[in-house]
Amino acid sequence: MKIHFIAIGGAAMHNLALALAEKGYKVTGSDDVIYEPSKSRLNNKGLLPEQFGWYPDKIHENLDAVILGMHAKTDNPELLRAQELGVKIYSYPDFLFEQSKNKTRVVIGGSHGKTTITSMILHVLNYHNIDVDYMVGAQLEGFDCMVHLTDKNDFIVLEGDEYLSSPIDRRPKFHLYRPNIALLSGIAWDHINVFPTYENYVEQFKLFVDSIVKGGSVTYNQEDHDLKQVVESSENTIRKMPYQTPEYSVENGVTFLETPEGPMPIEVFGKHNLNNLAGAKWICQNMGVDELDFYEAIATFKGASKRMEKIAENETSVAFKDFAHSPSKVEATTNAVKEQYPERRLLACLELHTYSSLNAEFLKEYKGALNAADEAVVFYSPDAVKIKRLDEVTEKQIADAFQKKELQVFTDPEAFKGFLFNQDFENKALLLMSSGNYGGLNFDEISEVMG
Incomplete structure (x- = not known):
């Protein structure tokens, strides 16, 4: 497939471009500015645009699709050309859903903690050599890219952001994924430029819960009162599985997690991170990892980039x-x-x-x-x-x-x-x-x- 990225330099966009090139797609892209580390990573794979700027002649009828990043504007010359030619235009999340229609989609959402929880899940799966497709919002130790897509893996783990999908698709990203297995970590008002009231922001989480595939499940932080209300009031025919912060103690600057085998020292710390860990554990168990195997793996998790x-x-x-x-x-x-x-x-x-x-x-x-x-x-x-x-x-x-x-x-x-x-x-x-x-x-x- 021939795919062109409009605004290829973004953190998420350039990782998707790298993942598709790795998959064997023919990838091209444009942007008016690209910063490090995106610039070097694209250059190393031969995907860095020769010149910065927007070039409508890069858009032609032989393209299978265009992926439009949030950095582009609605009057972007390449976007206008794609619309004129009738080339299929995807937002980033829309394309990820297209790539995962036949997979079990695991989506991690919430106002906070979603990158850490997604990272914990991927760390545990990687530790036990369980290969899955994924998209996560931070660079992880032991992972070359923030996006990994294959035709063979049964599961895809997606970080579900509530921000807008693209300049021409004003839906929150996580509304597009239609999860089979979902997690919500909490609701705390954010993105007020898009969601001007708290009620409007909460509504996006209600819509997300209703978008879960019938017969699927949502694991949710029951310590968050508003989230608990959102999940429990949903009439969607899904399993609703609450979690809470596990017992832990801190001694001499080391956090010990209470487990069935006794207190276990872990690298991450803080009540919010222990809460994140509990959510990650339930998702991993839903994906076939038993509890003791989860504890063995999570003991070595050091955190996601820029997160504590x-x-x-x-x-x-x-x-x-x-x-x-x-x-x-x-x-x-x-x-x-x-x-x-x-x-x-x-x-x-x-x-x-x-x-x-x-x-x-x-x-x-x-x-x-x-x-x-x-x-x-x-x-x-x-x-x-x-x-x-x-x-x-x-x-x-x-x-x-x-x-x-x-x-x-x-x-x-x-x-x-x-x-x-x-x-x-x-x-x-x-x-x-x-x-x-x-x-x-x-x-x-x-x-x-x-x-």
Whole structure:
């Protein structure tokens, strides 16, 4: 098959392109800008466009399909040409469903934790040499690509994102997958540029539960009240299987999970991650992995890239970076690090980087999110606010929203870097939370500063 990618450079898009090339498809693509690591990975496989930009002559009637990425606009010249010629146009999730129509589709959804849960499942299956197709939102240790597609595997494991499918398909991605086996980790309002009210956001999860194939199943976090209500009120004829955080303990900076064989040390930590682990266990059991085999494998799981990733450690200090940006995840991550290292002072830094987090109305959702920290910092770029065409956010608004005593707010990258690198890290835990990089912070330098 001949497939052309419009906006091939995205994190998800370039991985799908690599997976299809590996499968033997003839892949071409375009984009107006491509950053690392996408650029090098595409180049290594001969898929990097020779020139950046949009070229309608790349679209022709011999193409079997065009895959349209979210980075493209509705007036994209290549998209308009494809529409004119009647070439089949897929969104990313639409194409994944097309590739998995004859497989058992396992879809992991929820406002938070879905990448970690998907990663845990894939780690366990890989540990036991069980080959499945998959799509996950982070690079995993032991996996070359974030997407893997074959004609032979019976299962496909998909991370189910609730964001829009493409510029011309405004449905949430996870509505397109029609799972046989589903998991929902929780509901916490996000993507307010698309879902302006909480009720509108919750509705997307109701639609997802109703999209599960009849006779299928949904495994859900019963500790989330709104999610529990969504699942239990659904009239879809599916099995509904609740899970909850398992028993665990923390001793000397090590988390022990209670198992039928006794306490077992694990690499991940924090109540939210133990909750994620419980969900992953039930999905793996649905896929044929027994409980003890799950525990054996999960003991070696170190986490997904950028999810509670340890970036530096010495005898008296430790530093983590985490993708957390939504209020619920920021609170869970901050609490987790404090619980793991109760004797150390916790310096928690948060970059407000997403559309939702920089919205003056949404800011109040962060109340108390950094309370577990001994010292808290919020960084944001006024330029990012302007680029997103949002109303100006002031330092006072941020302080009022978080309601954290002595909260420090930085807007200048160099000032934040100076503050961070002049810290005395003796007996301290550092947590850097962001989906960005604090205006150009090199995370590798943290370990040098800690010594």
